[in-house]
Amino acid sequence: MLSNKKKYAGNYRLEDGKKFVLVCGHITFTSMENFLKDFLHEDRVSSDSFYDADVLIVDKKHTVDFEFQALLKRHFTRVKYFDATVMDPVDLERVKIKRSAAVLILANKDAIDPDGEDASNIMRVISIKNYHSEAKIIVQLLQYHNKMHLMNIPAWNNNTDEAVCIAELKLGLIAESCLNPGFSTMIANIFAMRSDTESSRNRSIWLKEYLRGASLEMYTETLSTYFVHDLKNFSEAASST
Incomplete structure (x- = not known):
């Protein structure tokens, strides 16, 4: 345990021009494996300004188990773990x-x-904002009514900070799926980073098509003024590309 404490007790050495994001809160092997699978996905290389950003995991653990250590070693060039807490200004x-x-x-x-759980994460927001009021924060909340507590934090910025309410998202997707069957599945597939790389020799045609579609993502792109001023609708823009 002492060796783990010493191993993860240093300072982050930031290179000039290097971006990094900090992850804290509910840190487990499963939560971080899922997060890193999306955040470090190869498809982000040409489409995301964070494609080469480091990930700093901040958490106070008594021990870092072998499974979690293996995850850190797998992504050692991009992922750093610190035995720390965002509740401490020194950390x-x-x-x-x-x-x-x-x-x-x-x-x-x-x-x-x-x-x-929401109260703990709101306290983390308060601690971070007290130390650095301009920090951009994206926080997950479980209950919609707890969003109001974030609005009462003086440094909370509705333009840059985001509160993602899991219950609100689930209920919204369920409601939309009642009007448009399959909507929740489509949205889940669009926003999840997947690669259809497995052998498809023995797959049914419908399964091949579904997995192919699930491996696609949605990106933003800036169009020239030609598409804005000279074309009347989306169909014309799509047919002219």
Whole structure:
């Protein structure tokens, strides 16, 4: 345990021009494996300004188990782990939070006490904002009514900070799926980063088509003024590309 403490007790060495995001909150092997699978996906290389950003995991653990250590070693060039807490200004200085591109606070979706889980993450937001009011924060909340507490934080910025309410998203997708069957599945496939790389020799045609579609993503692109001023509708723009 002492060796782990020493191993993860240093300061983050930031290279000039290097971006990094800080991740804290509910840190487990499963939550980080899922996050890193999306954040470090190869498809982000040409489409995302964070494609080469480091990921700093900030968490206070008594021990870092072998499974979690294996995850860190698998992504050692991009992912750094710090035995620290965002509730301590000394630790916030260690991880150079004032230079971070964003701070992500993850929630435990299976928490027995959702309001208690939200309260813990709101306290993390307060601690970070007290230390660095301009920090860009993306926080997960379980209950919609707890969003109002974030609005009462003086440094909370509705233009840059984001509160993602899991219950609100789920209910919204369910409601939309009642009007448009399959909508929730389509949205889930669009926003999840997947690669259809497995052998498709023995797959049914419908399964091949579905997995092919699930491996596609949605990106933003800036169009020239020609598409804006000279074409009347989307069909014309699509046919002229």
